[in-house]
Amino acid sequence: MKIIETKNLTKHYGKSRGIIDLDLVINEGDIYGFIGPNGAGKSTTIRILLGLISPTSGQATVLGKDCIKQKKEILSSVGYMPSEAMFYNGMRVDEIINFSANLHKQDCTSEAKKLCDRLLVDTHKKIEELSLGNRKKVSIICALQHKPKLYILDEPTSGLDPLIQKEFFSILMERHKEGATIFISSHILSEIQRYCKNAAIIRDGKIIVSDSVEMLSKSSARRVNLHGVSTVPSIDGILDISQQNNTVSFLFNGDIQRLISALNGMQITDMTVSEPDIEEIFMHFYTKGGEQK
Amino acid sequence: MTVFKHEIKQIRMTLLIWGGVVGLMILVCMLTYPGMNSDASNALDNMGALSAAFGMDNLSISSLMGLYGLECGNVLAIGGAFFAALIGIGMLSKEENGHTAEFLLTHPISRRRVVVEKLFATLFIVVLFNVLCLLFSIASFAIIGEMKNVVWDSFWLFHLAQFVMQIEIAFICFGISAFIKRGGIGVGLGLAALMYFLNIICNMSSEAEFLKYITPYQYAEPSQIISKVSIDGMLITIGIAYAAIGVIVAFCYYNRKDIVS
Numbered sequence: 001m002k003i004i005e006t007k008n009l010t011k012h013y014g015k016s017r018g019i020i021d022l023d024l025v026i027n028e029g030d031i032y033g034f035i036g037p038n039g040a041g042k043s044t045t046i047r048i049l050l051g052l053i054s055p056t057s058g059q060a061t062v063l064g065k066d067c068i069k070q071k072k073e074i075l076s077s078v079g080y081m082p083s084e085a086m087f088y089n090g091m092r093v094d095e096i097i098n099f100s101a102n103l104h105k106q107d108c109t110s111e112a113k114k115l116c117d118r119l120l121v122d123t124h125k126k127i128e129e130l131s132l133g134n135r136k137k138v139s140i141i142c143a144l145q146h147k148p149k150l151y152i153l154d155e156p157t158s159g160l161d162p163l164i165q166k167e168f169f170s171i172l173m174e175r176h177k178e179g180a181t182i183f184i185s186s187h188i189l190s191e192i193q194r195y196c197k198n199a200a201i202i203r204d205g206k207i208i209v210s211d212s213v214e215m216l217s218k219s220s221a222r223r224v225n226l227h228g229v230s231t232v233p234s235i236d237g238i239l240d241i242s243q244q245n246n247t248v249s250f251l252f253n254g255d256i257q258r259l260i261s262a263l264n265g266m267q268i269t270d271m272t273v274s275e276p277d278i279e280e281i282f283m284h285f286y287t288k289g290g291e292q293k
Numbered sequence: 294m295t296v297f298k299h300e301i302k303q304i305r306m307t308l309l310i311w312g313g314v315v316g317l318m319i320l321v322c323m324l325t326y327p328g329m330n331s332d333a334s335n336a337l338d339n340m341g342a343l344s345a346a347f348g349m350d351n352l353s354i355s356s357l358m359g360l361y362g363l364e365c366g367n368v369l370a371i372g373g374a375f376f377a378a379l380i381g382i383g384m385l386s387k388e389e390n391g392h393t394a395e396f397l398l399t400h401p402i403s404r405r406r407v408v409v410e411k412l413f414a415t416l417f418i419v420v421l422f423n424v425l426c427l428l429f430s431i432a433s434f435a436i437i438g439e440m441k442n443v444v445w446d447s448f449w450l451f452h453l454a455q456f457v458m459q460i461e462i463a464f465i466c467f468g469i470s471a472f473i474k475r476g477g478i479g480v481g482l483g484l485a486a487l488m489y490f491l492n493i494i495c496n497m498s499s500e501a502e503f504l505k506y507i508t509p510y511q512y513a514e515p516s517q518i519i520s521k522v523s524i525d526g527m528l529i530t531i532g533i534a535y536a537a538i539g540v541i542v543a544f545c546y547y548n549r550k551d552i553v554s
Contacts (some may be wrong), residue, residue, distance in 0.1 A: 013551075013553070047552070047553070050398075050399050051398075052394075052395065052398060052399065052551070052552040052553075053551040053552060053553060054549065054551065071403070072401050072402070072403050073401075075399060075400060075401040075402075076401035078399075080399045082395045082396070082399075084392060084395075086391060086392035086393055086395070086396065087393060087396060088299075088303065088391070088393055089391070090303070099295065099299060100396075100400065102295040103295055103296075103397075103400035103401065103402055104400060104401060105401075142396070
């Protein structure tokens with residue numbers, strides 16, 4: 001079953017671009033990464049899915065329901081964590097958590113307690129006394145306490161310390177095992193690579209590539225490190241060159257035979273060829289103007 | 294009811310402070326009654342156009358209901374309208390201003406429902422404000438020992454008109470609140486102040502009589518209500534219509550508004 005589906009989804013803010021002809025399909029049980037630089041359109045997409053803004057054209061469905069007409073039904077099965085966790089000043093943490101549960105018309109007391117214990121949240125503090133990281137934790141509890149079918153998380157780990165990040169992801173993986181679908185927007189690529197099954201890269205309001213994380217990582221490009229030389233072989237398909245201390249490093253995308261011929265005769269003392277990580281691929285797509293090679 | 298209860302909780306301190314301050318000012322004004330000598334009251338009653346501006350041409354400040362209408366009437370008219378404006382103007386806009394709209398509106402509650410509950414919260418808070426003021430008023434009559442001289446028909450009618458005026462201002466501000474993100478307090482208080490000054494101009498010059506169709510202070514004018522024991526039916530109907538427009542606008546616009554951070 002398709003949990004999220006968008007067709008030619010477009011949003012303009014007056015004259016400025018939001019997203020253009022965005023097609024996205026996320027299946028049930030997936031952990032989907034949505035990667036892109038700031039201002040690429042990640043939050044715009046999420047806001048349309050949640051019915052906060054309406055699209056200029058195109059369609060969006062979540063859990064098979066229309067994002068405009070059946071917004072309320074959708075939201076009762078979604079746990080959303082905004083990138084900036086803002087709450088009402090003057091309220092205590094437990095009051096906020098309770099308010100959120102009441103809006104869901106559910107009693108989430110025991111689940112909220114479990115989550116607070118695991119994430120080390122002090123529920124008696126006032127919202128304005130909390131640091132960004134602690135507000136983020138409250139946001140996690142509000143998104144998770146009603147055990148939704150779909151989690152939409154917008155840059156969920158920013159501001160969280162590494163231990164809490166780890167705990168947060170272990171909770172998410174438990175929820176995933178129970179059948180939930182997870183949609184994570186992020187620019188922390190190691191996170192996406194580690195936890196997501198599929199991912200899409202968005203740039204300037206358009207999806208430039210979407211595939212399984214495994215396939216994205218298995219791009220034909222290779223990271224080549226040459227030791228003992230200080231010149232770069234003069235062939236096409238070389239990117240992201242760095243040189244230091246008699247070591248040359250670059251991304252090579254092309255026929256490996258050409259590379260071997262070009263290296264022939266060079267005074268190389270040692271060399272490594274490895275698969276680039278997703279971060280390098282992302283940089284590659286980002287800096288190359290979005291053309292997929 | 295969740296949003297309604299939440300709003301009441303959020304606003305209760307503001308309500309207690311405003312209600313308490315306006316109530317106390319009414320009390321203090323009434324405590325001057327036994328000491329108001331006739332020379333001073335005559336001087337206040339005979340200031341020509343200025344007396345007319347404040348409605349003193351119809352009421353004498355030396356009588357109990359005259360003092361109540363003129364002194365307390367002004368305190369309540371200004372304090373009440375400003376409070377109503379403050380509550381109305383922040384009701385919807387504060388969610389976007391404080392970036393809490395993203396929290397509230399991503400819960401399974403329709404925008405329509407949010408507007409309804411916030412509207413009832415506004416209404417309820419204005420009612421509570423008036424109850425507080427009434428308690429102080431009645432207590433002040435009791436303290437100065439003038440309970441038997443109160444003209445209750447005039448008293449209740451005056452307070453009813455004040456209440457309708459506050460609701461009109463609150464609901465117009467509520468409508469504006471759907472459009473704005475910040476700067477609400479200035480707009481709200483500015484609107485209330487503008488209405489007050491339009492009323493003064495309207496009272497002073499017959500050429501500015503058309504202003505009575507704009508400012509709610511005209512139908513809530515204590516000197517008229519207390520001396521005639523009646524409210525201008527047409528003006529109050531127009532006022533209620535303005536309030537209704539504010540509410541309808543809020544509903545239509547907020548329902549399809551883009552919530553952008």
